[in-house]
Amino acid sequence: MPAICARTARWTAGLLLGLSAVMGCGGGEAAGRVRMAPPELPLIREGVVELPDGYAERVGISVVSAHYEDVTPVVHVTGVLEFDAQRLAAVGSRIAGRVADVAVIEGSKVEVGQVLGTLVSAELGTAQADIAAMEARLIAARRDVERKQSLLAEGITSQRELDMAVSAAAIAEAQLRAARQRVAALAGAPGKHKLGTNALTSPIAGDVVEVQVSRGQAVVPSHTAFMIADRSSLWVRLAVFEGELLHVQPGDPVELTPTLRPDQAFAGVVEFVAVALDPMTRSAEVRVVVDNSSGMLRAGQAVHANIRPASAQRRAVVVPRQAVIQIEGAPIVFVASGERTFEMRKVTLGVGDFERVEVKAGLQLDERVAVSGVFALKGELYR
Template identity: 85%
Template sequence: MTAGLLLGLSAVAGCGGGEAAGREKAAPPDLPVIRDGVVELPAGYADRVGISVAPAHYEDVRPVVHVTGVLEFDAQRLAAVGSRIAGRVADVDVIEGSKVEAGEVLGTMVSAELGTAQADIAAVEARVLAAKRDVERKRSLLAEGITSQRELDLAISSAAMFEAQLRAARQRVVALASAPAKGKLGINALTSPISGDVVGVHVSRGQAVVPSHTAFMIADRRSLWVRLSVFEGELVHVQAGDPVELTPTNHPEEAFAGVVEFVSVGLDPMTRSAEVRVVVDNSSGKLRAGQAVHANIRPASAQRRAVVVPRQAVIQIDGAPIVFVAMNERTFEMRKVTLGVGDFERVEVRDGLREDEQVAVSGVFALKGELYR
């Protein structure tokens, strides 16, 4: 039994010694070495993690202010149509979505007040006609010596008074109905002042309306607005005339051109932002009011020529922007830089990097990870 126990212990000891020997023979993997902010890579490591470099170079660059907003109708191409007098709707000639031209009839109303004003025109016209005939008669009588000059002057004065009353009656009808009297008395035609789309119909046949009621809304959708809230820090370079690229949130592959038309002169004290109004060309008709969009404002006044690098070359370490500068194929220096303006793809480096220095543009996070290993 003693002999068997010794043989078993010898076997166990032999197995343990073999594993230990195997661990000693296995070579440790090649890993980067970091000395004083310089990362030295082992052979083949850059290819394994996909590190590539690109040179810093001078290029025109300007910032991009990215905000979101909602499209709305251009207030200068929007018209609210209603009656200037109280009445009842006789007919509605359009529906929401109808396309109309300027001057086209949208609906008609019946108004007793308008009928009275139109009837007054006919009455005054009769008085004017009678007064003119009286003037001609008095002239003939004066030539025959039957009447006096004073009688003729009184007739001329009376005719002038009636003509003034006629002009006033006609202007009253225009003021009530926005158009001269035509056709049946008391009928008021509501017409569109602009060409565009009917975007709102707020009346129906037989409905009684008052002057404060908006019956129709017409919009020229060839131009739209988007009001953007831009924070104080990004507002400094934005000005009227700056180009804007807009993409619908539900169709980011489509882009539309716009231009800054107005920058508010005051800031919202709560949000520290200001309104920037952008006019968007919608000749294609693809955009709709109420649609959410992403807007990229490119301030022209901030454009300058500077040393730039791809944005993915810059990482943040302890809150500071850092790039990895290639000293040679296997050595990278971690260097702090000062950034300036930039867009989504490039960024200006104001300090810390010279033109033509090579920086890592891919595999950057692998290099950053070595700093914390």
């Protein structure tokens, strides 16, 4: 009996010692948690955010001063490159005929006057034969004049006979001019080829972008056989909305970037601004001319265009665009009113570009605004 009591006492003592150890460890952690003070949080008082010490560094808040600077608005639109209509040439036949030969294919480079293809036409052949007949008739008429002049000098003929011969020569000459003009109207110019053959030539130097005929094909005057484009200059037609069109004028610089290659920027110039708005879209066409001497650009490419209206440029109080956020639909900046205090302030914005924006009201020159960590400050307002 005493042995059992001794064992029971030892077991109870061990259990109590173990529980004390466990409770001691847990109590130490709890004590540590109590001793670890939670980080201080910003305080919000009537739109002013008061930051605890070190908070600005932790969330990366930095400030800059509002300052005067020349600022130009940017009108951002998208468009598609196309051929310059003033550097395009549609080549076709002026008469009905049949294609005898096609000398070029799409992509061929051609010079002014280069033959693109040839046609044969019975109508042209008849007109060209008339020229030969008129030339022979004129030669005979002029010789008759010379003979009548000699006979008149010898007294063998009369002045009336000479006058009639001169008149006949003049008529023959007029008929020859008419025949030549008819051939020119049918074929563009007197041909050096055989009768009835018309050579279609390029009126400009450039690239063949369309070939719409083949050998043996019958064509009519309304059919366009070839399209030639001078790609050294291209157009971009942009649809600019009414509100952004106010300051856009011919001569304004334009920066363009291909949609699929934003790293390849190129320059253009506004050439034309439409005088009327589209009643459905409330936009107007703005035509931009792009230099393509390098030949790197292609018609049909989609591009982003940034128009910088020179007439809207002015000196104004500006801040970085990233300093401005929207709260309940209004533009807001956080103004540094002290070392660790920021005042939420509504501002009125003016013109701007992608990096800067004019502040027309709500901010004074040299006041400091937050430019990074702005969304952390905004988040504190809704905490």
